[in-house]
Amino acid sequence: MKYLGILLLTFLSFDVNAQELFVMTEPASNMPAGSIGIRNTNMITFKNDGGTNYHNMPEVMWGVDRNWMIHATAFMNNRQGNLMFQGGSLYAKYRFFSSDDLHSHFRLAAYGRVSTNNAPIDQEEIETMGMNSGYETGLVATKLINKTAISSSISYERALNNNTHQFPDNQGNSAMNYTLSIGQLLHPKEYTSFKQTNVNAMVEFLGQRLNQNGKSYLDVVPSLQFIINSQARVDLAYRHQIYSDINRIASNSVLIKLEYTFFNVTN
Amino acid sequence: MKNINLKSILIAAFVLIASTNSYSQISKAEIIATGLTCSMCSNAINKQLKSMAEVESVSTDLNTNTFTVTLKDNNAVTPNILKESVEKTGFFIGSMVLTMDLGNVQVAENQKVERPSGTYIFVNNSTKTGPIKVQVLNDGFVTKKEFKKSAKLQAKFAQATANENTYLIKSI
DSSP: HHHHHHHHHHOOOOOOTHHHHHSSOOOOOOOOOOOOOEEEEEEEETTSSEEEEEEEEEEEEOOSSSEEEEEEEEEETTTTTOOOEEEEEHHHHHOOOOEEEEEEEEEEEEEEEEEEEEEEESSSOOTTTTTTTTTEEEEEEEEEETEEEEEEEEEEEOOBTTTTTTTTTTTTOOEEEEEEEEEEEOOOOOOOOSSOOOEEEEEEEEEEETTTTTOOEEEEEEEEEEEEEEEEEEEEEEEEEEEEEEEOOOEOOOOOEEEEEOSSOOO | OOOHHHHHHHHHHHHHHHHHHHTTTTEEEEEEEOOOOSHHHHHHHHHHHHHHHTEEEEEEEEETTTEEEEOOOOOOOHHHHHHHHHHTTEEEEEEEEEEEEESOOOOOOOOOOOTTTTEEEESOOOOOOOOEEEOSSSTTSSSSSHHHTHHHHHHHHHHHHTSSSSEEEEEO
């Protein structure tokens, strides 16, 4: 009940962007310079040994200039009983190449993340977005062709000790991640106003391979995105494990993500 | 008596000069942006243009990504300022057509016109007077494809357009 309340309260974030505003990954494009976005991700994970966990991740995003973006995220979950604050993360992205044409573009960006987490380490999967202290650095490429967007990223992720919890010696502490995301603008077929609701369908593939032992997993995330009034964005996603030989607390999860952007705040 | 007359003449002259200067400003800009499809991206550009003090109003065609920007009287806007505004949002310009009144100017090929909003060099002839529509042909104001197509033309005027706030324009 408490969680439903939080869910409803957080139903106040919206997002800009459309078919390349993927749910699980960031595209190579940036927010407009000087804009600030607030985002909230709500996730229910289905544990492999039964039961569920609830995760809540509020995030603030800042378009520093046309090429730089910075995000700050807080992690909360109820893995240890009550919903509590577990850690946070800082993320920066730099768009270093952009080639645009009518209704199309190709962009490249580099990104990095540092995270801190104070929860015990109970799985082999490395996830600096909410589970592990550590860092991640990678490259992302995004192509937009009319109403279709394709994005792919590759990154290196390294887990460190979760503050007082030592990282287990017998687990791989670094991984390569690879993603492929495809999004399609389904509605409207033709625009008549900013007030029309946009509907995007997306499917993303997220993979991880631990460097030390070669164990890996591959997930697929289909999602539906509604953009209301060219201001509000609501994402509904289901993350499903295709295969894994990595030990994970949860293989599947559902997610609701909301975001709102304030334009021209710092410029 | 004489002083008042002189004062009035000076004021009248000043007003005349000031009013002729206002004809050199850009009154409207039709901008086609590149790199986007969705209405939220258009909204970002729409809001960025509207936030400029010199902008009177912006009307958007969401299907062609065309932004018609009406500027206030006596504005100090240059084509570069408009380009910067769009690029700040993360997108680029595919086409920019300006409506300006250059006054009594002989619009001929290679004709250079200097105004407060910039230096303009015509690539074609035109027999119009009063407010005219011109397309800016500089790099960054047309699509990459268009720029490549006009390579010969660009090379001809390369030295001139290398100067600050100098624009190659085509009367349309």
